[in-house]
Amino acid sequence: MKPNIFMSYSRREVGFVDDLTHRLEKAGFNIWLDYRSLIPGTPWAEQINKGLNEADLTLFVVSKESIASPYVELEWRHALEHNKRVLLVLFEAVSLPPELQNLEWVDFRGGYESALKDLISRLNSPRPNEQPIPQSGFRAPFVIFLTTALALLSGVVSLFSFYTILLPWVLVPFAGRVLKRNFDYAQVQTTLWLQPVGLILGLVFFDSMQVIDDRIDAQVFFMDLLMIVSIVTSIALLMLLRSAALQRWGRPEANAPKFANPYKPNNPNPRPVRFYIDHAPQDRLIARHFSRGLVRYKHVPAADAQSAEAVFVLVSRFKTDTEANPETQVVFPVLVQTAQPSEKLSRVQWIDFRRGVRKLDAIAQLLPEPAKLLAALGVRPTNGAQTVLPNIIRATITFLTIMIMMSVASLPLYMVQVLYRWGRDILMSMLFPHLLNYGITIVMFVVLSYFSIRALTERRGWLSSFWVFLFVQMALLALTIVQVLLFNGIEELLLLKQIDDEVGHPVTLMQPFLLMVGGVLLLGTYGLFQINTVRRWFPAAIVNLDIIRRWLPARVK
Numbered sequence: 001m002k003p004n005i006f007m008s009y010s011r012r013e014v015g016f017v018d019d020l021t022h023r024l025e026k027a028g029f030n031i032w033l034d035y036r037s038l039i040p041g042t043p044w045a046e047q048i049n050k051g052l053n054e055a056d057l058t059l060f061v062v063s064k065e066s067i068a069s070p071y072v073e074l075e076w077r078h079a080l081e082h083n084k085r086v087l088l089v090l091f092e093a094v095s096l097p098p099e100l101q102n103l104e105w106v107d108f109r110g111g112y113e114s115a116l117k118d119l120i121s122r123l124n125s126p127r128p129n130e131q132p133i134p135q136s137g138f139r140a141p142f143v144i145f146l147t148t149a150l151a152l153l154s155g156v157v158s159l160f161s162f163y164t165i166l167l168p169w170v171l172v173p174f175a176g177r178v179l180k181r182n183f184d185y186a187q188v189q190t191t192l193w194l195q196p197v198g199l200i201l202g203l204v205f206f207d208s209m210q211v212i213d214d215r216i217d218a219q220v221f222f223m224d225l226l227m228i229v230s231i232v233t234s235i236a237l238l239m240l241l242r243s244a245a246l247q248r249w250g251r252p253e254a255n256a257p258k259f260a261n262p263y264k265p266n267n268p269n270p271r272p273v274r275f276y277i278d279h280a281p282q283d284r285l286i287a288r289h290f291s292r293g294l295v296r297y298k299h300v301p302a303a304d305a306q307s308a309e310a311v312f313v314l315v316s317r318f319k320t321d322t323e324a325n326p327e328t329q330v331v332f333p334v335l336v337q338t339a340q341p342s343e344k345l346s347r348v349q350w351i352d353f354r355r356g357v358r359k360l361d362a363i364a365q366l367l368p369e370p371a372k373l374l375a376a377l378g379v380r381p382t383n384g385a386q387t388v389l390p391n392i393i394r395a396t397i398t399f400l401t402i403m404i405m406m407s408v409a410s411l412p413l414y415m416v417q418v419l420y421r422w423g424r425d426i427l428m429s430m431l432f433p434h435l436l437n438y439g440i441t442i443v444m445f446v447v448l449s450y451f452s453i454r455a456l457t458e459r460r461g462w463l464s465s466f467w468v469f470l471f472v473q474m475a476l477l478a479l480t481i482v483q484v485l486l487f488n489g490i491e492e493l494l495l496l497k498q499i500d501d502e503v504g505h506p507v508t509l510m511q512p513f514l515l516m517v518g519g520v521l522l523l524g525t526y527g528l529f530q531i532n533t534v535r536r537w538f539p540a541a542i543v544n545l546d547i548i549r550r551w552l553p554a555r556v557k
Contacts, residue, residue: 003056003085003123007033008075010065011346011381013091015255016108016248017061018380020089020116027120035381038348039371041330052078057085057123060100063092076100087122093134105129109139112245143245144178147237151175154195154233160226161198164405167191181251186387189241190398192234197402198409199223199230257354257379257388265361271368272298276308280318282459282539286336286357287314289536293360299367305329310367315341315350317459318539330370337459338387349378354388356533392530393456393537399523400449403476407442407449407483438486445479448472459539466538 005024009017021031032051038044052058058079066072079086080099088105104122108115151174158171170191177183240246247255275294279287290312291301302308311324311331321342324331333345336353340346351363359377366373389397452472455463463469527534 002029004030004054005032005123006051006055006058006075006079007031007061008058008066008072008079009061010063010069010072012065012251013061013063014252014380015250016091019244019248020061023116024120024123029123034347035349036375036378040326040332040348040374041328041370043327044347048075049078052084053082055079055084057087059087059089061089061091062094062096062100062105064094066091067094067096085126087119088133089119090133093137093139095135096133101133101135103133105133107134107139110141112141112248140179140249141245143240143243144249147240147246148175148178150233150237150240151178153229154192154237157226157230157233158195158198161195163409164194164198165408166401166405167195167198171195181249181254183250183254184387185241185250185254185256186389186394189238190394190401192238193398194401194405195234196227196230198405199227252381253386255386257352257386265365267365268297270297270299270365272300273309273367274300274302274307275310275312275367276302276305276324277312277314278305278319278322278324279314280316282318283314283316283336284540285536286353289357289532290314290334290353290360293357294364294367297361297364297367299364310370312351313345314353315339315345321345332370332373338389346381349374350381351377352379352388354390356390357536387457389457390530390533390537392527392534395523395526397453397456400453403480404446404449407445410442410483438483441479441483441486445476445483448476448479452476456537459537464539465541466535469538 007017007021017033021033021036025031032055034048037051038047052075058076060066060072060076076086077099086100086103088100088103090105090107090109093109104126106115106119106122108119151171155168155172155174158167161167170187174183174188242256275291277287277291295301305311305322305324309330311322311329312334313319313322313324313331315333315335316337317339320339322331322345326344326348331345331348332351333341333348334351334353335341336357338354341350362377363373366376451461451463452469455461455469463472
């Protein structure tokens with residue numbers, strides 16, 4: 001008979017633990033894992049003690065964080081005090097307390113599959129280790145070193161796009177962050193997609209330069225080779241980032257978001273449940289849509305959290321805690337934005353609305369059965385560093401990032417081109433005032449784009465209003481048109497002085513085309529289909545009714 005297993009670990013290794021749990025369950029073992037086993041409405045201490053008491057053995061995932069955790073220490077000490085078997089799963093080599101040094105262990109720092117096979121064998125038939133457990137030294141699977149090498153190469157390639165600032169800023173330190181496990185998955189993924197774009201800007205620039213004839217072939221070959229290396233390394237790294245090995249290796253912020261299991265509703269008439277949606281005023285549009293989805297299945301809104309049978313807490317940057325008690329009430333944390341929930345909301349599985357409000361039918365039909373609801377739709381907890389956004393928001397941020405890269409690149413590249421073609425005198429005496437105005441528009445464009453990205457990512461700032469944001473995007477379109485007009489004025493001046501025989505700088509002329517086609521046509525059309533998601537993503541305006549009541553009588557008098 002296979003033993004019942006209690007999983008003791010640190011949340012920093014949740015990717016590794018989640019995968020290991022699934023693999024062991026597939027092998028027939030029964031696993032007690034806190035965020036999958038804790039049921040809302042029942043005291044957690046009782047449930048954890050029950051899980052420890054009913055387990056035949058404890059799997060202790062050894063890492064720097066788990067050794068330092070007082071909660072984890074209580075778990076493995078409880079097992080030892082009750083003469084329960086403890087088996088160490090070595091994720092990192094660290095100095096161990098004397099009580100753990102002579103226990104069975106399996107080293108997962110190298111090959112995962114071979115270590116898993118060894119673990120399953122030891123779970124079925126205990127046997128002592130021939131060697132003492134390693135307490136120092138660094139080991140990692142081969143794929144980690146491969147990823148590090150490719151990340152290092154990608155960082156070197158990004159230096160050729162230094163004028164974009166963003167690419168080297170993210171990709172140069174990426175190799176070191178892979179080894180430290182603390183890179184931002186969403187940020188790196190977006191940057192890898194954009195790296196070929198940054199090189200294309202460079203290719204366009206060098207192509208527009210009239211380089212000496214005997215250097216053209218060598219330069220074209222080098223730039224083509226650089227582009228091939230960029231594309232190949234970007235694709236390889238994107239695939240590796242999603243691989244099971246990297247998902248086990250990285251901290252929560254380095255994991256790809258793991259969303260709920262597919263569930264097909266089959267209970268159109270669930271038992272009505274009184275529910276309450278605890279939310280910040282800024283999230284009331286999301287709460288309203290959520291409530292309508294539950295009411296459609298005859299569930300009844302409660303007046304407050306105390307009188308509700310089930311409490312949904314919308315977790316965002318505006319609200320990370322609740323007055324409801326998850327140990328005495330059925331409380332469901334619902335993540336609507338990347339944020340770190342309070343300690344008491346971090347112990348159970350979450351419902352994930354970070355990509356938009358969805359699966360309301362399934363939630364409504366499973367609401368009378370909290371354990372089944374979390375098992376079917378809950379996601380593993382993460383931390384506040386993992387960035388997840390609705391697809392339309394992510395697409396808008398990526399587009400604005402590309403436009404910033406092009407704007408930042410256009411002026412210095414054009415100035416270098418002028419210096420190369422006509423020299424310093426033409427640049428300083430004739431073109432400097434015009435280029436200064438051109439640079440001011442670029443600075444304005446970059447600043448507005450930056451705050452637009454910040455508002456979309458963090459849902460805060462002076463652009464976090466839907467209509468203000470829309471107005472600023474129109475301003476960005478106007479600034480792009482002004483840039484083109486200023487640039488055309490510079491080119492006309494050069495023609496008038498009979499200096500320039502080729503009108504048009506490709507990088508600059510690409511901006512309005514990309515803005516109109518990519519921003520207005522494609523992104524705008526996609527945004528119309530996702531307008532409700534966009535409106536709910538922006539924080540609802542907070543109206544102080546007391547101020548209005550005091551203001552109105554004064555105005556009437």
